[in-house]
Amino acid sequence: MNKFGSKTENEPVTHIESVAVKSLMNEYGSPLFVISEKQIRRNYQNAQRIFKTRYPKVQFAWSYKTNYNNAVCRIFHQEGSWAEVVSGFEYEKALGNGVSGSKIIFNGPDKSDKDLITASQNGSLIHIDHYDELYTLIRLSEENNLKPRVAIRVNMDTGIYPKWDRFGFNFENGQAWNALTRIINSQNLELVGIHCHIGTFMLSPNAYAIAARNLCELAWTAKERFGKMVQYIDLGGGFPSTNTLKGAYLPGTDTVPSIDQFADAISDVILGYGFKQDELPLLILESGRALIDDAGYLLGTVLATKRLSDGRRATIMDFGLNSLFTSLWYEHKISPAQKLGNQNEEMVMFGPLCMNIDVVRESINMPMLQKGDQVVVHKVGAYNMTQWMQFITYRPAIVLIDTENNTHIIRKGEDLRYMEELENIPEHLKS
């Protein structure tokens, strides 16, 4: 960074974990998602170490919606992570990945009666989102003689606006305390924890300090009044990755707080709150984005270049908003995958879709890419492989590079057979 702006990063990226980008696309096609198992394990172990050195009892739960490819989930589970799910579909996926029911956290506003019964029978941690769910669960537990293990999700003012108050029970207006009281007074529900998830891509460690303090206060009050300490405090996810948000002046790598800062803020509050040593709650974290974003890459190829009516250079890629949903929020770092000339030009990078909003980067300074040149998009591991759209083209394959640098397809590219599997043509339209 100097008075003229920041330098353009044009160093070609020819390898990912020592596997040649060119050979990956030759073998598996373009566009192509690539995930580094090494990087996932590094991220996980790093976050685990940072929290465990500051607080004695820590448990991570992998946020399925961030990336629920089974191979990815299983890496996290092998590392010791529980599962955090927000739908019946994700719940089934976690069971299928061998996670025992008692290590699945069931969040979100959408749990069917069947989901609630299954989760109760499996001893899962049901995080209640609203009164309707609380009353339903009380009724189901009476009808079916269940003893659900529950927590409530709490929302609050952490100084971040707009407030995330559509999930859970509000702290400031007394709703959260009211819900806790009802649970404690119910016959069948066992209150095991208190939960919040205050937002995503959070840039303020202090917001977590406020959240931790509020949850501790609820736990403390419950103990004082009812003589029972909850087993855990779950502070959700929301830590940022090092991506650069749109409109930011400086790259994310220079501005985003480190996990250490969040861990300091959280552990200082809980350790200092005054719980007795043997009553210290387990600290659960549901970090998604921060643990996977930089383990994911998207490889792609230039389809064409052209000049727009105002003279600007435009480059059309074979991937767009359909596979790279996060280009709505991030200025993704994009590197050429081969050595190109020394001359740079500012360009717009478009995707292949026949719609005007299909823009990958509104403005990027890159060497003069030509048809057939290849690029690497960095830090795309979070949310893209779950929020991707099947629209106009097939969704690309995902390849995993394992810790020995062997490659494995972990999701095939879609094809016509897959796409039409669920369709049905009525008899009268067949001839």
Ligand SMILES: *Cc1c(COP(=O)(O)O)cnc(C)c1O
């Ligand atoms: C999405 C989500 C997470 C993960 O959030 P990140 O911002 O990716 O860390 C954790 N908990 C809940 C309840 C969520 O909805």
